[in-house]
Amino acid sequence: MAVEVPMFQQNTKQANKLMRSAIPLMVKLDIPPTPFNYGIWYEYASNNNPKLNQLVDRALRRFGSLPAFVSKELFTEFLLPEEFQHADAQGARLKSLTSSLETNTADISKDINIFHSNLQKAKDSIYDASTPSQIEQLASTLEKGAFQVNQAIERFGRSLVSAQDELASLRAELSDVKKNTELDVMTLLANEKGFERTLFSLVPYAEDDLTLLLIDIDNLAGVNQEYGKKAGTSLIRYISKVLLGMLPETGFIARLEGGRFAMLLSETELSVAAQLAESIRHEVSIQKIRYKNTKVLLRQVTVSIGVATLFGDESPKELVDRSQHYLVYAKRSGKNCIAHHE
Numbered sequence: 379m380a381v382e383v384p385m386f387q388q389n390t391k392q393a394n395k396l397m398r399s400a401i402p403l404m405v406k407l408d409i410p411p412t413p414f415n416y417g418i419w420y421e422y423a424s425n426n427n428p429k430l431n432q433l434v435d436r437a438l439r440r441f442g443s444l445p446a447f448v449s450k451e452l453f454t455e456f457l458l459p460e461e462f463q464h465a466d467a468q469g470a471r472l473k474s475l476t477s478s479l480e481t482n483t484a485d486i487s488k489d490i491n492i493f494h495s496n497l498q499k500a501k502d503s504i505y506d507a508s509t510p511s512q513i514e515q516l517a518s519t520l521e522k523g524a525f526q527v528n529q530a531i532e533r534f535g536r537s538l539v540s541a542q543d544e545l546a547s548l549r550a551e552l553s554d555v556k557k558n559t560e561l562d563v564m565t566l567l568a569n570e571k572g573f574e575r576t577l578f579s580l581v582p583y584a585e586d587d588l589t590l591l592l593i594d595i596d597n598l599a600g601v602n603q604e605y606g607k608k609a610g611t612s613l614i615r616y617i618s619k620v621l622l623g624m625l626p627e628t629g630f631i632a633r634l635e636g637g638r639f640a641m642l643l644s645e646t647e648l649s650v651a652a653q654l655a656e657s658i659r660h661e662v663s664i665q666k667i668r669y670k671n672t673k674v675l676l677r678q679v680t681v682s683i684g685v686a687t688l689f690g691d692e693s694p695k696e697l698v699d700r701s702q703h704y705l706v707y708a709k710r711s712g713k714n715c716i717a718h719h720e
């Protein structure tokens with residue numbers, strides 16, 4: 379899943395502009411200057427996320443302000459990329475990023491508070507200021523204060539941009555970590571987790587043309603028994619290469635467990651997928667496989683295949699269940715065959 383980091387996507391200029399809209403809102407509503415709140419109000423001012431704005435408005439109506447527990451929740455839900463919510467290794471870096479933002483937000487809020495109290499003082503003394511030089515003095519104090527606040531905002535804008543870089547690099551790392559956890563180290567194909575993620579990402583776009591082939595090596599237990607478990611494992615690797623070699627361009631393949639593979643074919647109707655399944659079955663059955671450690675030629679190796687094409691509003695699980703059903707049918711029909719609905 380592509381994860382957006384909306385708060386940090388703008389460049390410095392845009393960031394400053396948005397901070398200028400966010401800060402008065404926060405001052406007006408007496409929102410504490412925590413990183414969570416800055417993030418949320420920045421996003422609120424950018425109007426990027428109607429759902430977030432709706433929830434903030436609702437909280438304001440209910441509580442009159444934004445309670446810390448609400449802003450923390452909103453921050454996690456809307457601003458924190460999903461990977462960061464669970465990843466342990468990157469958690470520490472994110473924590474340090476958050477605390478550096480915290481320091482920056484503390485700095486900026488100090489400047490704003492000073493400016494705010496100067497504004498109050500100016501408001502009070504404006505009635506007493508009768509001479510042009512007193513008024514000039516007030517104006518110059520305010521001008522100086524405004525300049526300082528502007529500078530603080532710009533510094534904060536820059537720190538947002540550097541946070542953006544840091545988050546981008548964290549995100550790249552996480553995506554690698556995620557990819558690796560979706561890898562089957564034995565065959566270097568995707569594993570079951572990778573299969574599930576791909577399946578879930580394809581189903582919403584499929585129009586009765588996403589086909590799943592569940593391919594299972596026949597009698598693997600017998601191979602293990604006859605030639606040893608290492609030979610069985612070697613066979614799984616060998617079959618994975620045969621399958622990969624036959625994978626169409628629009629296809630995706632994963633090893634689920636033992637000698638079972640899942641091949642997902644996008645934009646492939648049942649008749650075409652069934653032909654491919656039959657070619658795979660045939661190709662495996664004619665292999666002459668020699669176990670390299672002992673040079674022993676294995677007896678014929680075969681696979682059984684269950685084929686199902688997604689239809690209607692079927693869920694990913696229903697598609698898997700139906701393929702599984704046909705695979706069981708193929709096994710019961712004597713193995714070395716394929717099965718699918720008519």
Ligand SMILES: Nc1nc2c(ncn2[C@@H]2O[C@H](COP(=O)(O)OP(=O)(O)OP(=O)(O)O)[C@@H](O)[C@H]2O)c(=O)[nH]1
Binds near residue numbers: 595598607611
């Ligand atoms: N060598 C090897 N064997 C495995 C591995 N993972 C699972 N197995 C074995 O593969 C077998 C899979 O079980 P089944 O699918 O029920 O057995 P099968 O003999 O293939 O039977 P059918 O699928 O009905 O043809 C079990 O005996 C597991 O011990 C592995 O990584 N390496």
